Amino acid sequence: MNGSKQVVGVDIAKRVFQLHWIDAETGEIMSVQLKREKFLEHFANRARCLIGMEACGGAQHWARKLLELGHEVKLLPAKMVRPFVGRNKSDAADARAIWTAVQQPAVKAVAVKSEAQQAVLALHRMRSQLVKFRTAQINGLRGLLAEYGAVMPQGRAGITKGIVTALAKLVDRLPAVLLDTLREQWARVGQIDSQVAEIERRLRAWHKQDKASRRIAEIPGVGLLTATAAVASMGDPKSFKSGREFAAWLGLVPKHTGTGGRIRMLGISKRGDTYLRTLLIHGARSVIANSKQPTEWVTNLTQRRPANVAVVALANKMARTIWALLAHEREFQKGYVSQPV
Template sequence: MNCTAVGVDIAKHVFQVHYIDQETGEMVNKPIKRAQFLEHFANRARCLIGMEACGGAHHWARQLVKMGHEVRLIPAEFAKAFNIRNKNDAADARTIWLAVQQPGKPVAVKTETQQAMLALHRMRQQLIKFRTMQINNLRGLLTEYGEVMGMGRGVLDKAIPGVLARVAERLPAVVIDTLREQWNGLSKLDEQVAQIERRMREWKKEDKAVKAISEIPGVGLLTATAAVAMMGDPKAFRSGREFAAWAGLVPKQTGSGGKINLHGISKHGDAYLRTLLIHGARAVLRHAKEAGTWVDLMIKRRPKNVVIVALANKMARMIWAVLAHDRPYQKNYVSTKLA
């Protein structure tokens, strides 16, 4: 290794760095305040800096790369394997220092634009979660007064005016007004979600990569924007198979003595992206009308959910191929290798 390996445990106020001084051979493990962190590396020779892929890691990685350093963001579960004893800042920095020198798959450093799109996805996800909680809360409260409504938002909106009118004869007005405000608040949440989706569509028009993979069947607005933002640099993955494995869409393997057992999908990577890919594959399978395709042949001999995951795996590979090779999606494309 031509450069010094440095392990960095980032935090809110005090960072811990661990490395071996090339001149004295001394092992250095010291804290550095947040304000002096970049200054510490500004005057150093090129280093291999390892950090856990956690909150703020991508920001610091971008700043250190601008200084000419090589930065590897390490998955937390990979670094954990090198923790020997106690769990503290100094031990964590040493753990990361050990991990960054081992062969492994680092997390691609994301751009600020990619992180901004992920922020929109996270906020939209939180709004939908809160809206679902609000609907379930209303249904649960009104059940206490003998008013049972069916499942679904449409059923709630249709039934709740009559329900509130009947319950108003027995409850104080302040309670009815509060319940009505909670119901009206659902419309505000709907508008917030719709506004975020409008901004995603605007970004889709400007981003070449998002437009390219949107042509793939089953890849809609949410899947396309999330895939581009979460993948980072597509060339960080050696193949579409590796990207599909990173998304957790491959079987988990166990075995010993040369015997390999395949189980359900590994569910590694981000659950949100994997969920979008599986939902997209389910939509494709539901509306597929082409006879003779590999999906039609597979569904005759495998369970439906297995076929859906297999199709999601194929979609992930196609997304990587379109982005990594910078070419448009072709429906009947056949991969050929030179002899």
């Protein structure tokens, strides 16, 4: 039991929620189903307790509502709950597994985000989805044209430059219905470009109003997308004990395996937010490739380590710097050297 505080495991769903806890007075194991409409009413009439939930769809909303009622809420990654489920999966087994997992000290909870932070992340998700659609449209066009001998150069610039000429050469060979459809698909790529640009404009407007986002955008390699995604994904920076813990949460630290005292280091763990980790790695790669005056640390790193190892190491350092600036509310200083307390 978590001190004298009641611990409740909650498996949320669309309509029916499953609760699991142990009665502190009788020791009775309680397994209760609640309709969605009765969920908040149940906790409004309970003493303050620790509530564990999986970080799945809708969890952020319910976490905010439960926090407003005065309860403590922890959102757990599904991967950390799964080992406690056991053999047979059911709503009751899931709620029991969440109840067990939320009391484990080694399980790192997911930050509860505000509605504004979730709104920014929603913009990022929609932008990412549009970029995927655009890539699929371009690849589809490239493949269809290749069937008729019109091979486009690689990259977006290549197809942009060559598609008009390619379609013009095929006018006498292909039916008009196909040519019109190909032109419509290419026009759809332009429409997606406009939608992506509009989302980026809205992110830029939010970025200009948010002090934390502007602060970390001063870090080399951290641009509009990385800054806004980092502030929104992190939630409360003080929920992490250190920059190292934040970098580990993003999967930017080595995975390891071993037994009998022999430890073997592997590649990065790739745990946590894939989107933000990708942005940081791309930003680090840009700094190493394009910086006209790299710092001494970066120069020594690239001389001693392979290119990809250096990129991930710099991304790790960027993540630590982001945490330090946000947690301590400091401005970025080039060449700053931290001192032990």
